[in-house]
Amino acid sequence: MIAQQDDEEAPLLQRPKQPTTRTPLPWNQFWILLFVQLSDSVASLTLTPFTPQLIRDIGVTHGDESQVAHYVGILESSYYATHMLTIFLWSQLSDHIGRKPVILTALSAISLSMILFGLSKTFLGLVVSRAVCGIFDGSGAVIKSTVMDITDATNLPNAYSYTPIPWHVGKIIGPLIGGSLSRPADRFPDIFGRSELLKTYPYLLPCSISTILVLIAWLIVYFRLKETVFTRPLWELIKGGFSRQSYAQPHQPSSNVLVNPGEVQPKPLPLRALLTSKVLIVTASSATMALFQTALSSLQPVFYATPIELGGLSLDPPRIGTILAAQGATFAIIQLVFFARLHDRFGARAIHLTCLSSGIPTIILLPVINFLARAHGTGLAVWLCVAIQLVLAMSLLMCYPSLTLFVRASTPNRASLGATNGIVQMFVSGAMIIGSGSANSVFSYSMREGHDAWLAYYFLTATLFLAIGTSLLLPRDPSVWEDHH
Numbered sequence: 001m002i003a004q005q006d007d008e009e010a011p012l013l014q015r016p017k018q019p020t021t022r023t024p025l026p027w028n029q030f031w032i033l034l035f036v037q038l039s040d041s042v043a044s045l046t047l048t049p050f051t052p053q054l055i056r057d058i059g060v061t062h063g064d065e066s067q068v069a070h071y072v073g074i075l076e077s078s079y080y081a082t083h084m085l086t087i088f089l090w091s092q093l094s095d096h097i098g099r100k101p102v103i104l105t106a107l108s109a110i111s112l113s114m115i116l117f118g119l120s121k122t123f124l125g126l127v128v129s130r131a132v133c134g135i136f137d138g139s140g141a142v143i144k145s146t147v148m149d150i151t152d153a154t155n156l157p158n159a160y161s162y163t164p165i166p167w168h169v170g171k172i173i174g175p176l177i178g179g180s181l182s183r184p185a186d187r188f189p190d191i192f193g194r195s196e197l198l199k200t201y202p203y204l205l206p207c208s209i210s211t212i213l214v215l216i217a218w219l220i221v222y223f224r225l226k227e228t229v230f231t232r233p234l235w236e237l238i239k240g241g242f243s244r245q246s247y248a249q250p251h252q253p254s255s256n257v258l259v260n261p262g263e264v265q266p267k268p269l270p271l272r273a274l275l276t277s278k279v280l281i282v283t284a285s286s287a288t289m290a291l292f293q294t295a296l297s298s299l300q301p302v303f304y305a306t307p308i309e310l311g312g313l314s315l316d317p318p319r320i321g322t323i324l325a326a327q328g329a330t331f332a333i334i335q336l337v338f339f340a341r342l343h344d345r346f347g348a349r350a351i352h353l354t355c356l357s358s359g360i361p362t363i364i365l366l367p368v369i370n371f372l373a374r375a376h377g378t379g380l381a382v383w384l385c386v387a388i389q390l391v392l393a394m395s396l397l398m399c400y401p402s403l404t405l406f407v408r409a410s411t412p413n414r415a416s417l418g419a420t421n422g423i424v425q426m427f428v429s430g431a432m433i434i435g436s437g438s439a440n441s442v443f444s445y446s447m448r449e450g451h452d453a454w455l456a457y458y459f460l461t462a463t464l465f466l467a468i469g470t471s472l473l474l475p476r477d478p479s480v481w482e483d484h485h
Contacts, residue, residue: 041174058122073436104222287427311443365388435463
């Protein structure tokens, strides 16, 4: 549903003074977007449990255990680096050619990347496979824009109580696939022991399973997803250089788009016009939040896999996968049941700051868990602390839907939703590069003899307080920005 606008520069949201009812969510389209998010998250999280072991297997560390985290960070950063360079272009392009072609391109790239990853026998091959995914994967920001296209001010918070769920369901399915199906010839010799292919490529099976899910999502998008933006034939856009002249004459949409042919279509704004103070504030808040959350989440499986004597917990990939899956399952339930109610009761900013502050005890528990494991082994006390830490870490992820509400409220006009999301996502990707690469490298550095073992925790604490500081610039509620458009 797209509300009618009388002027092309009209505010994105015209909030009614006293909304009495909420518009029902358009589930006939919304479920498709959720399934695309699920396939994306399953694919990326399938890699998490076995990546440290894969780094050891290919021999790039030459047996130096302290270097595993360093190379895991480089591998993760290869995706975020290329993603950062292209995400704004894909998001801006979606304002011109539509959301659907960009989503289909992203799903194709994810499929190719996963197969390349499973077939790679060198560290360079792994980096290339993740870089390919990063270059062409514009789905994250474009799906957010599509959700904003099909919702309004009354049902957007309810929609964003669902949108993080696929990611966390993916945290259940992905790690289980990656942890249980890696090295299948060794773990299930009766079933896969005769497969020379799986002996040669021991991580191809979990990558292939995830690829099948992504290809199913591609087919569903191609046949069922309707376009949500006003578009022109591609040759006309190329001829006009994606300029404002491309929108000079009205164009009758096809029956496969969710656009009212009678409404006046706004024009996408140039980049300079998008860089308002509101967009810059929400971009800074989103980037610093991503910096901390990515640093913590990328360090978490490495911490679990690192030997106890070097500062970790000495867990194997199946157990790491089970832990991450349990975390995802619990958060999916909490998000669905509580986010919309908490938003209605306390507002987006209060949720964001409260959940962000839970990062403080989450960091403190990392050295506490290692200390208990050194002193008493991985007994009840250790697992109790791990459970508490997982619950606290889950609350951090509720920051993302809160910030997304501010992104929509900050957008100068409806036709620039894609570009605005692209700006935010570009800086978020940059922060993720720093977060994933730096956290693991600092952790690896701190494990070496003669270095401060707490360096990684100091780094996490610094990024957390930076995120809290920028979030204080947000208004008490997105409606404050909407009312002043």
